[in-house]
Amino acid sequence: MVQKVIMDVDTGCDDAVAMLLAGHHKDLELVAALPVHGNAPLEQTIDNTLRLLEAGKLAHVPVYSGAEAPLIGPIIRGSGDQIVRLPFPEATIKPQPNHAVNFLIDYYMSGAGNETVYMPIAPLTNLALALRIEPRLKDRIPRIVTMGGAYSSNFAEFNIAADPEAANMVYTSGIPITMVGLEVTDIAKVQQMDVDSIRKLNTPWAIAAADVMDIVVDIHVKHGLGGAIIFDACAVAALIEPSVMETRQMHIEIELRGAATRGCTVSDFKAWKKLTPNVDVGIGIDRDRFIEIMREGLV
Amino acid sequence: MTYKVILDVDTGSDDAIAIMAAALSNEIELLGITTVNGNRNIDTTTDNTLRVVSLLGKNIPVYKGCALPLVSTLLKGRRSNIPYKGPESKEEDVHGDHIPSPETNMKAQPQHAVFWLVDTLLKTKEKLTLIFVGPLTNLAMALRIAPTIINNIREIIIMGGGYLVNNITSGAEFNFWVDPEAAKIVMDCGAPIRLVPLDATHAAYVTRAEAEAIRQFNTPPAILCADLIIRRINGYKNFQPLAVPDAVPVHDVLAICALLKPEVLQECMEVNVDISFSPGITDGMSLCDVGNRNRSAAHNAVVARSADRELFITMLNQLFGSSR
Numbered sequence: 001m002v003q004k005v006i007m008d009v010d011t012g013c014d015d016a017v018a019m020l021l022a023g024h025h026k027d028l029e030l031v032a033a034l035p036v037h038g039n040a041p042l043e044q045t046i047d048n049t050l051r052l053l054e055a056g057k058l059a060h061v062p063v064y065s066g067a068e069a070p071l072i073g074p075i076i077r078g079s080g081d082q083i084v085r086l087p088f089p090e091a092t093i094k095p096q097p098n099h100a101v102n103f104l105i106d107y108y109m110s111g112a113g114n115e116t117v118y119m120p121i122a123p124l125t126n127l128a129l130a131l132r133i134e135p136r137l138k139d140r141i142p143r144i145v146t147m148g149g150a151y152s153s154n155f156a157e158f159n160i161a162a163d164p165e166a167a168n169m170v171y172t173s174g175i176p177i178t179m180v181g182l183e184v185t186d187i188a189k190v191q192q193m194d195v196d197s198i199r200k201l202n203t204p205w206a207i208a209a210a211d212v213m214d215i216v217v218d219i220h221v222k223h224g225l226g227g228a229i230i231f232d233a234c235a236v237a238a239l240i241e242p243s244v245m246e247t248r249q250m251h252i253e254i255e256l257r258g259a260a261t262r263g264c265t266v267s268d269f270k271a272w273k274k275l276t277p278n279v280d281v282g283i284g285i286d287r288d289r290f291i292e293i294m295r296e297g298l299v
Numbered sequence: 300m301t302y303k304v305i306l307d308v309d310t311g312s313d314d315a316i317a318i319m320a321a322a323l324s325n326e327i328e329l330l331g332i333t334t335v336n337g338n339r340n341i342d343t344t345t346d347n348t349l350r351v352v353s354l355l356g357k358n359i360p361v362y363k364g365c366a367l368p369l370v371s372t373l374l375k376g377r378r379s380n381i382p383y384k385g386p387e388s389k390e391e392d393v394h395g396d397h398i399p400s401p402e403t404n405m406k407a408q409p410q411h412a413v414f415w416l417v418d419t420l421l422k423t424k425e426k427l428t429l430i431f432v433g434p435l436t437n438l439a440m441a442l443r444i445a446p447t448i449i450n451n452i453r454e455i456i457i458m459g460g461g462y463l464v465n466n467i468t469s470g471a472e473f474n475f476w477v478d479p480e481a482a483k484i485v486m487d488c489g490a491p492i493r494l495v496p497l498d499a500t501h502a503a504y505v506t507r508a509e510a511e512a513i514r515q516f517n518t519p520p521a522i523l524c525a526d527l528i529i530r531r532i533n534g535y536k537n538f539q540p541l542a543v544p545d546a547v548p549v550h551d552v553l554a555i556c557a558l559l560k561p562e563v564l565q566e567c568m569e570v571n572v573d574i575s576f577s578p579g580i581t582d583g584m585s586l587c588d589v590g591n592r593n594r595s596a597a598h599n600a601v602v603a604r605s606a607d608r609e610l611f612i613t614m615l616n617q618l619f620g621s622s623r
Contacts (some may be wrong), residue, residue, distance in 0.1 A: 051621075067443055071370055071481045102414065129443060130435075132365055133411050165370040165480075172373075207602055256374060257578070 002031045002291055005116060005145075005239060006107070008066065008100070009232075010012035010038025010122035011048035011161075013081040013212045016056075017148075017294075018121055018211045023058040025297035027240050031116055032057065032107075034100035038122045039078030045122075048089035051254030052088055056208045059093050062139035066100035067125040070163035078158055078224070081216045088208065104130040108140040110150075117239060120170075121147040121232035123159050128166030138158075138173045147235040149265035151250060151281050152180035157182050160254060161263030168254040171265075177279045179252065180235040181265065184245060184282040188234050192217050194291045198298055206298040229283035234285060237293045244293060246284035302428045302453075302558060303328050307364070307412075308338025308551070309474075310347035310525040312394045317432055317458075317518045317551035318351045320618045322359060328426070330419065335414035335434040337477055338394050340382040341366040344433070345399070345407055353403035354519050356454055361405075362388065363466070364412030364437040364456045368478035381477055393534030393547075399526050400519075407451055416441040418450060425512030426453035428558060431485075432551035434474050435459070439481035448451040452490040458554040460572065460585030462604055464497035466539060472479045472497050476583030479576040488571050494572060495557055495583065499564055500550040503606035505552050505615070507545040513619050521619040527539065553606060563610050564603035571596040 009015040023030040033053065035045040046065050053061055069075060077083065089242070096103070099151055104126060118141050120127060131137055148159035152191050160167045171177065197218055199210035216228040238245040251268040255261045268275045304327050308314040321327050332352065334345040345363045352359050372378045386392035406416070412595040416437060420427060433436060441448060459474035459482065465566065467473040495577075505528055514525035532548040535612055543549070557561045571588040573596065575581040587602055 067448060069443060072484070073442065097446055099417075125443075129440060132367060133368065133413050135366060165373060168373045169349075252602060256370075 003117060003239065004031050005117045005119050005253060006031045006034065007026065008034045008036055008120035008126050009049055010036055010045045010123050010165050011052060011086070012039050012045065013084060014214045014230045014232040015036045015121055015171060016048065016086055016212045017209050017230050018236045019052060019058065020056045020205045021233055021236045021294055021297045023056065023061060024205045028062050032062045032064060032103065034064050034066045034103070034126055036100065036122050036126050037070065039082035039131050039158065041068070043087070047093060048086045051086050051088040053091055054091040055088035056205045062094050062096055063095045064100040064103040064218055067129060070123060071128060071165045076162050079220045084215060085231065087211055090167065101129045101133065102244055103136065108137055109134060113140065115142060117143050117145055119145050119239065121235055123162035124166040124170045125163045126168040128163070131169055134190045138175055139227045141175050143176045143178070144170070144178065145235055146233045147176045147180045149179050149252070150270045151203070151252065151265060151267035152183055154261065154264065156261065156263030159264065160265055164256050164263040166196050168256055171252060171254050171279065178247065178282070179237065179279050180238055180245065180282045184285045185229050185231040185234050186288050188229070188290050189225070190217065190230050190283050191227050198220045198295055202299050203299060209298055211252045217251055233291065233294065238282060239292055240297065244286050244289050245282045247280045248283050249277035250279055250281045251277050252279040252281065287291070301326055301328050303330055303332050303425065304428045304430055304558070305333065305416065305430070307333045307335060307431040307433055307437055308348055309335050309344045310351065310398065311338035311344065312531055313551040314338070315398050315527055316473060316524050316549055317555050318348065319355060319524060320555045321430070321551045322355050322357050322519060323618045323621055324426045324559060326597055329359050331362055331415065333362045333416060333437050335364040335433045335437050336366050336368065336382050337474065338383065339396065341422045343396060348492060349403050349405045349407065350398050350400045353405045353525060354400045361407045362410060362412035362415045363407040365440060368436050369436060369439055369450065369481045371478055378477070379548050384538045391534060391538040392418045393531050393538060395530060402409060405414065412437050413444065419505070420448035420451045421445060423451050426451050428453050429455045430554050430558065431455060432458040432554050434477040435481040436478045439484040442484055442556045449488050449490045454491045454493060455485065456493045456495065456497045456554045456557055460494055461497040461536065462587050464501050466497060468583070470581045470584065471583035475574060475585055479574050479583040483574040483576065486574060486599050487511045491565070493557060494600045495554045495564065496602060498552070499603040499606045500523055500548040500553050501541065503553050503608050503611040504541055504543060504546040504548050505612065508545070509612055516620050524619055529579050552615070553611060556611055560614060563607050563614065565606055566604035567601050568604065569598045569601050571598055572600045572602060
């Protein structure tokens with residue numbers, strides 16, 4: 001069965017790889033891409049999304065522009081590979097006239113999305129706005145698989161920190177959530193030889209993915225990370241093949257206040273408080289299998 | 300001159316009077332009414348709004364809006380009675396659950412208020428006037444979805460906030476307190492704003508005798524207006540008695556009058572108005588920077604500190620005495 005997925009993105013190098021994988025893997029169907037504010041301003045995440053989809057032969061995927069600011073802010077931005085203009089020609093495709101929030105409500109309330117996973121790999125503003133307008137969405141979105149958060153960190157991960165109130169609304173909505181956080185993405189490092197092996201697949205989308213990952217490898221290795229972290233692609237891999245990621249049910253709350261902790265995914269991961277688990281949290285990933293999934297998807 | 304107006308309400312006794320005043324004015328073309336959670340939950344404020352529109356016998360579309368504030372209910376215990384679950388005590392209930400007007404078959408439009416606001420403001424050929432007399436959730440949501448709507452707003456008149464007068468807490472007025480983050484987004488949106496705070500509405504109190512005089516026009520709106528004011532007088536007596544006996548502010552309708560005759564607002568000052576959404580006793584407070592202490596903050600509103608009560612009462616009589 002082909003799994004349908006809608007991706008909420010702030011493209012972004014890793015978002016680009018994630019969309020290429022979701023758009024070309026035989027087990028997934030990329031229904032729509034919803035660019036939102038995030039690492040870069042909305043104008044750039046839209047532009048990058050359009051360039052990527054066209055260069056990656058995914059021009060048929062409709063793009064709906066989303067929110068340009070978090071619910072209440074303040075606006076924070078990413079850096080490094082997260083804010084580069086993707087190395088693809090200016091796109092000829094355009095976003096749809098509808099707003100991403102309209103699209104989410106129309107699509108899921110029509111019943112068309114009863115089996116469509118919603119995958120935000122960006123700040124959660126679009127879905128939060130949609131939930132405020134149409135609270136019944138919580139019963140229509142079957143599942144969320146998201147890149148964001150970090151269950152064992154005292155500092156907030158970017159996607160949550162960039163709109164903690166939106167994340168709070170989504171995490172308390174009752175929609176089943178699989179969270180792919182920094183603990184997972186950090187151990188799924190992609191090396192130059194992995195990128196080269198993907199490039200050798202020689203499809204336009206494999207080459208596009210390799211072009212993007214070359215940039216990330218360069219930046220992340222210079223930062224001393226010992227490899228490229230392609231955060232968002234891990235979430236796609238976990239959707240394609242759930243067994244690639246080990247998960248544990250945990251209780252997660254989104255911190256809204258806090259002088260140093262606003263946007264933290266506060267977790268009872270040691271289960272000391274015996275709080276009722278509400279999120280299926282990734283705690284490990286088979287790195288080699290992750291690379292293999294990318295190779296299988298990008299042929 | 301005719302103003303094209305969108306009215307946003309959380310009906311509510313004073314909202315009902317504002318709706319009637321707007322609909323009865325021949326200078327206002329009411330494009331639609333949007334409803335929001337506030338004085339009562341969204342289903343009740345929408346039902347009450349439809350009852351009032353139905354009583355008026357006018358074909359004014361009503362759009363149901365947001366059921367919850369933007370984010371103020373996310374922190375546990377911060378807004379425990381929002382959405383409204385019941386009065387602290389019956390004697391202090393100035394609104395009642397339902398407007399004392401017959402039930403109606405009239406229905407709200409299928410489109411959500413936020414989307415209707417966005418569509419209407421993006422498509423309009425002339426700038427529109429927005430009068431918002433409830434929590435500012437719908438407009439904040441619309442601004443988050445389509446920031447460019449401010450280009451088509453002529454003016455926003457807001458009943459909300461307090462300069463020296465407050466009601467729900469010692470520091471905050473109810474509409475701003477329900478959704479302080481929305482108030483902050485709207486106050487800083489860049490569109491021209493006139494703020495009608497409690498200082499102005501309390502100066503424009505209405506007495507029992509004046510309400511009874513309006514009743515004498517003997518039309519359904521005039522009778523409902525009088526009934527609602529009398530109910531408010533009885534509620535305020537126990538809740539927050541005014542210095543003048545047997546009198547009550549009718550907040551929201553002053554925002555309608557401010558559009559028709561700007562001079563009904565008095566002691567106006569152009570300042571920066573900031574909204575506190577910190578935890579603690581200032582949550583929801585509107586701060587008027589009269590001393591320009593925050594020099595980097597632009598003047599974002601004209602705030603009325605008082606009102607011409609005599610003119611206000613004359614206007615109420617003209618509006619409810621008209622046969623329109």
